[in-house]
Amino acid sequence: MSDSVNTIEQRETWPAVWKGWRRKCPNCGTGPMMRGYLKVRDACPVCRQELHHHRADDGPAYLTILIVGHLMAPGLHIAFTTWRPEPLILFTIFAVLCVGLSLYLLPRLKGAMIAFQWARGLHGFSQTS
Ligand SMILES: [Zn+2]
Numbered sequence: 030m031s032d033s034v035n036t037i038e039q040r041e042t043w044p045a046v047w048k049g050w051r052r053k054c055p056n057c058g059t060g061p062m063m064r065g066y067l068k069v070r071d072a073c074p075v076c077r078q079e080l081h082h083h084r085a086d087d088g089p090a091y092l093t094i095l096i097v098g099h100l101m102a103p104g105l106h107i108a109f110t111t112w113r114p115e116p117l118i119l120f121t122i123f124a125v126l127c128v129g130l131s132l133y134l135l136p137r138l139k140g141a142m143i144a145f146q147w148a149r150g151l152h153g154f155s156q157t158s
Contacts, residue, residue: 037150037154037155040055040147040148040149040150041148042145042148042149044058045144045145045147045148046141046144046145046148047141047144048140048144049062049140049141049142049143049144049145049147050137050138050140050141050144051137051140052136052137052140053140054073054075054076054078054080055078055143055144055147055148056073056076056078056147057073057075057076057078059075059076060073060074060075060076060078061074062080062140062143062144063136063139063140066136067135067136067139069081069083069085069139069143078147079153080143080147081153082146082152082153082154083142083143083146083147083152083154084146084151084152085139085142085143085146088138088139088142089135089136089138089139089142090135092134092138092142093131093134093135093138094131096130096134096138097127097130097131097134100130101123101126101127101130104123104126105119105123108122108123
């Protein structure tokens with residue numbers, strides 16, 4: 030085992046989640062967690078922390094929909110009642126906002142969720158390898 034790999038007792042949750050939000054390795058904070066847009070690397074290229082244990086599954090998509098929906102639904106209501114724009118203009122603006130915000134949040138929430146699993150020793154992260 031490498032010296033740079035923390036044991037579970039040394040892992041602090043919120044610094045790790047912040048590193049994951051930045052899509053960096055939750056252990057060292059410098060190695061990239063993702064290969065491409067959403068594909069998680071098997072291991073960190075810097076500290077060799079194994080990342081293939083993660084079980085993010087549908088969690089990041091769920092959180093993305095939860096956040097985007099709770100921002101866009103009241104925003105749609107406020108925009109409609111305040112400015113009464115043409116429906117096609119309103120649709121265009123909110124479609125772009127929804128897609129843009131979703132594409133921004135999805136990989137960051139996935140990184141944060143994987144880092145949370147790493148910090149708490151969930152699933153295969155309980156082994157200190
Ligand atoms: Zn690392």
